[in-house]
Amino acid sequence: MESLDVNIALDIAARVGRDSVADLAGMLSTSTYYRFLSVHPDVVKHVSLQPLLENAARCNLISTARPIFFRCLQASNPSAIYLESLRLAASEGRVEEGFHMLRFLQAEHPMSFPPAAMFTLSLFQIVLGLYEDGISSSHRFVDFVGSYAAADIVATSVYRHILQIGRLKIRSNSDTWRFDAIPACIADGPFWQATALSPEVLSDVDIDEYVFNSRLANEGSPFRPFLLRCLQEGHHTAQYVEGLRRLVQEPPTQASLDMLSTAGPHSMYARFAFAIFLLCCGSSDQGFLVLETFLNKVSSFEEALEIANLVEAQIRAMGSRGTRQY
Template sequence: MEHIDFNIALDIACRVGADSFTDLVGMLSTSKFFRSLAYNGTVLRQVSLKSFLDNSALINLSSTFRPFFELCLEAQNPTACYLKALRLACRKGRAEDGLALLLTMPSSSLHAQFATALLEVCLGKYHDAMHISAAFLEASSSFEAADAIATTVFHQMIQIGPRRIHSHCNTWHFEVYPSCPLTGCQMHNRCTDCLLYWYSVMFLVLC
């Protein structure tokens, strides 16, 4: 493989890491050529970081995987950028920086879309938040799917470890409160109208 065209070898490396970053391990322990391929920015930008989504604590400074995560961040891997945004918001108390990072990402990520709407409403950007939330709900296959994504985002925040400093109580803004809680909706029993409201309340408590 070391004698084939570099671009072809790079494409092969991208395919190797498409399912999981752990599939690149074999390349790291062979030769300098394979190692350079595994650490190439193109590969790191496309490599699957699903394991980090499943266990978001892996991005924390104490994690043995943090150096690799940093390399993926430098390569602008979308998953790495998304998780860094969550960490900035919930672990560092820097929701503004987290939101700014999310806004640079492709809108195709539903998790990032929901996180964007969540941070916007907590930072007082109500109308922007409602616009993104509507797009998120429309792009989701069903309300149940949207609710599951929102729940996953919160699980990821909890895994990262929020500071619980309640730093956005003064900026959180909901201009038009949903009326459905008066007819049965609750924090654990949500609908499309109150999904963002309840999760933003939980964010205030959590972060």
């Protein structure tokens, strides 16, 4: 290929990386000229970063994939800009820098702005206190993807990327009833304490943060007592999180499986986890039946895969005790 016109050679290299940046690995190790072609800005700007989108940890500073990722970032590859903005916000707390990166990307590619970047932009706006802009961006995002089901798939993938990258802290910027707003109510006097810890609040409070940061449910966590209060009041998310924790960290029991079974109709994560742990416990017929109902409930195989990946990430975050119970 060294005898070809350089523009033709670059076009060939771009076609090689169209499906995956991993396909350029052979060119990187062949010769100086092939390496020049494979890392040329015209190539890496449009190369597919699917392997990094499958495991966003590969964009981290200590990753062996960071050098080629950084080349893509320098060339303004849209997927690279999205992942780097998420990394800056999640692992370094530099939300404002990530926000500006996405705004520039949106201005440069208004017609091909990635849906994941669109959702992340609205998330950053809310985190930065730009609530009206964030809500408007969220509405445009839902309109763009076409349905709430499709929006949920994209949002789940973004949260999975955050978990894979590793985050400093996930905090709420919402003024609705959320568990991280409860301490302020408790400290505000007996009336608000009684209100905050009432069964009506504990049974329906938003505790999704336990789902996306499952370490909060572990024994020894300062947030665990509140989860147990919600569990006592029959909160479905609490049933899922605690059932999952017990099955991951303790010997399997019928009570733990019953928690996932009870939460299953209210949570696709619980339904999937229930099926998997039934299979792990040897109840293959019932496990496959629950798994079949799970697959019938999701809108696509991609959505099912996103849910499965997030449950796996939750289990990894909780950490097993290595006792090989199953």
